[in-house]
Amino acid sequence: MLSIKELRASIEGKEILKGINLDIKPGEVHAIMGPNGSGKSTLASVLAGREEYEVTGGSVLFDGKDLLDLAAEERAAEGIFLAFQYPVEIPGVTTINFLKTAVNEIRKYRGENPLDAAQFLKMVREKAKLVSMNDSLLKRALNEGFSGGEKKRNEIFQMAVLEPKLAILDETDSGLDIDALRIVAEGVNSLRSPDRSAIVVTHYQRLLDYIVPDYVHVLYKGRIVKSGTKELAFELEEKGYDWIKAEVEAVG
Amino acid sequence: MTTETIDLKTKLVADFYAREAVMNGEASSAFHQKKRAALARFDQLGFPTPKNEEWKYSNVRELISESYHFNAESSLGLADLQDLNIPxxxxxxxxxxxxxxNEELSSIVSSSDQIIIDSLQSAYKKNPSLVNTYFDELVKDDTDAFTSLNTAFAHDGVFIHIPDNQTVEHPVILRFVSDARTQNVGSQPRNIIAVGKNAHVKLAEAFRTLGTERSFTNAVTEIHMDRDSGVEYYKVQNESEKAYHIGTTQVRxxxxxxxxxxxVTLNGHFTRNNLNIIIDGERCEAHMYGLYFPDGTQHVDNHTVADHCKPNSQSNELYKxxxxxxxxxxxxxxxxxxxxAQKTNAFQSCKNIVLSTEATMNTKPQLEIYADDVKCSHGTTTGQIDEEALFYMRSRGISKPEAMSLLMFAFCADVVSQIKIDSIREYLENVIADKLASK
Incomplete structure (x- = not known):
């Protein structure tokens, strides 16, 4: 589904990703862990099409298409979804209106007819229920005055509505207490299916107690320096990142 | 000063005296004496130049470089108005x-014990002393040449009187149409709104243009508010690419x-709005909202005054x-x-999005505070579209132009939502959405 080869990216002339290789098959959940500043969020941003980053080398194929050729909105329409670490507050645009626009823009891209108001509302109510999203939040301006937990839940709710093939969760656990974390994780899990994949970017292992990954990768200084299964996450939780850093320094 | 400047001014002054000469007895009326004094003020002031601090960024040279046929007869009828999509x-x-x-096109639905609505001409014929009680009283000390010009030439407009304790259920909508299909036209509507004690009204002035010749509107509205009264007042300008509009709304x-x-200024070549509020009472609330979308070479200038004369009142202003x-x-x-004016609360904010490097916005908050126990604040921002918000929307599949127009529409929403006359708010929402989507 997703094939990243030797991906390099920089921002303001500073290289952050220094040759990432990663293959993700349908249905798989990959966790990307690593210390602060290792490039985790950059990877998520580059995949979603954030324009501040300059891709300086490598390739990314998504379902056979050259992802790097597509604008952010085209990537979304192709089935990529980024759950933001810091969801943006947009005063004056209600969540429901925002999502209706998004859904119908994506349908237009795919050559489908727009959903009418009734179809859309029915779908949205079902999805809101799925992720325990309070209906009253839908009528409010997007993320405006939402608590940290509400914002993250709104991300997962949007993901449920847009049904992406590849969801990228960028530190979705940051700033969440354990109850909020569980609710968000349940939402993500309810969307798991054999043809949907996810990249879970996180600093801590605790999210992975709830969203159990198939693979865990450690990103350090812009490269994936170690890959394993969920046991690797436990090891990182127990021993921290220093031993990985030491291993890398010894080799490199 | 250019020769054209002298031309239009000289012509107007000559017109005034030519008309006065054929007025018979009416020339000695108190009403006319006010006009005469106003003409003298105009003659003395002359059209403003950018040397005048109040007109520093708005140059009327182009406006006064041509002449206009004032109060031109027009055959405009109902069918012509359909092009204007009036809600x-x-x-x-x-x-x-x-x-x-135009009585044929107009309709008055409220009963006359709730509200007296008449044209200024007709009201004056019926009750000159009543009209004269209010006419010019709020603007006679105005040092703006255009206001004096309007007073001198005040020909028609509306006279509204709301008796004490009346709440007018239906809004009053004044539609000013410039018919510039065959020639340059000018009009100087003068509106007087006298709101009695504990009386309430919603009022709108809408300005439109037909045709592609120049139009020049110089409008003045005086709003007298007695104690415990309430007025919601909306001014909507959707005029042509060759429309010049100068207007003063004076409230006490x-x-x-x-x-x-x-x-709300949707379109027009050159627009200057003065909104002056004299808060001459305690526990008053004055709210001012404004919105403008100039493109091409359009020019929009909003000048506002909140003049707190008595204690315990508040003013609140948001222009975007x-x-x-x-x-x-x-x-x-x-x-x-x-x-x-102790215990005054006065807030002012002006926020702008500038989408082109060639567009300019000049903002100038001006606070003069002579009391010590007050809360005042002001702030202006001028920036671009929030890139982070734009990326957030695009990451959900919304194309860049669509995301831009949604964000801009949202930017306007807190002003548009303040408009409580449904047909006007809905009209604005549609026009604004079209305007934002078309680029």
Whole structure:
């Protein structure tokens, strides 16, 4: 589904990703862990099409298409979804209106007819229920005055509505207490299916107690320096990142 | 000063005296004496140049470089108005075509014990002393040449009187249409709104143009608010690419009165709005909202004054603009807090999005505070579209142009939502959405 080869990216002339290789098959959940500043969020941003980053080398194929050729909105329409670490507050645009626009823009891209108001509302109510999203939040301006937990839940709710093939969760656990974390994780899990994949970017292992990954990768200084299964996450939780850093320094 | 400047001014002054010469007895009336004094003021002031601090960024040279046929007769009828997509609403609707009241197109639905609505001409014929009680009283000390010019030439407009304790259920919508299909036209509507004690009304002025010749509107509205009264006042300008509009709305508020103003400039070549509120009472609330979208080479200038003369009142102001292409915007907001006006709360904010490097916005908050126990604040921002918000929307599949228009629409929402006459708010929402989507 997703094939990243030797991906390099920089921002303001500073290289952050220094040759990432990663293959993700349908249905798989990959966790990307690593210390602060290792490039985790950059990877998520580059995949979603954030324009501040300059891709300086490598390739990314998504379902056979050259992802790097597509604008952010085209990537979304192709089935990529980024759950933001810091969801943006947009005063004056209600969540429901925002999502209706998004859904119908994506349908237009795919050559489908727009959903009418009734179809859309029915779908949205079902999805809101799925992720325990309070209906009253839908009528409010997007993320405006939402608590940290509400914002993250709104991300997962949007993901449920847009049904992406590849969801990228960028530190979705940051700033969440354990109850909020569980609710968000349940939402993500309810969307798991054999043809949907996810990249879970996180600093801590605790999210992975709830969203159990198939693979865990450690990103350090812009490269994936170690890959394993969920046991690797436990090891990182127990021993921290220093031993990985030491291993890398010894080799490199 | 250019020779054209002298031409238009000289012509107007000569016109005034030529008309006066054939007025018979009416020339000696108190009403006419006010006009005469105003003409003298205009003659002395002359059209403003950018040397005048109040006109520093708005040059009227182009406006006065041609002549206009004032109060031109027009054959405009119902069929012609259909092109203007005017929204329907159950309301008191008064049409003025090139400055003339058009009774056929107008309809008054409220009962006359609730509200007296008449054209200025007709009201004056019926009750000259009543009209004269209010006419010019709020603007006679105005040092703006255009206001004096309007007073001198005040020909028609609306006279509204709301008796004490009346709440007018249906809004009053004044529609000023310039018919510039065959020639340059000018009009100087003069509106007088006298709101009695504990009386309430919603009022809108809508300005439109037909045709591609120049139009020049020089409008003045005086709003007298007695104590405990409430007025919601909206001014909507959707004029042509060759429309020049200069307008002054002068309000005087007495104790416990509430005034809401919404000024929306959708289109027009050159627009200058003065909104001056004298808060001459305690526990008053004055709210001013404004919105403007100049593009091409359009010029929009909003000058506002909140003049706090008495204690314990508040004023609150929010103006927003989106500027494109080579458009120019000007905002000047004055807040005066007089020595007696302790415990005044006065807030002012002007926010702008500038979408082109060639567009300019000049903002100038001006606070003069002579009392010590007051809360005043002001802030202006001028920036671009929030890139982070734009990326957030695009990451959900919303194309860049669509995301831009949604964000801009959202930017306008807190002003548009203040407009409480449904047909006008819905009309604005549609026009604004179209305007934002078309680029």
């Amino acid at each position: 329907e609403q159950v309301a008191n609707i008064l049409y003025f075509i090139n400055g003339h009241y 508020m007495l104790d416990n009165s509430h005034f809401y103003a919404g000024t 603009g989106i500027l494109r292409d080579r458009a120019k915007g000007v905002f000047n907001g004055k807040i005066f807090v007089r020595p007696d």
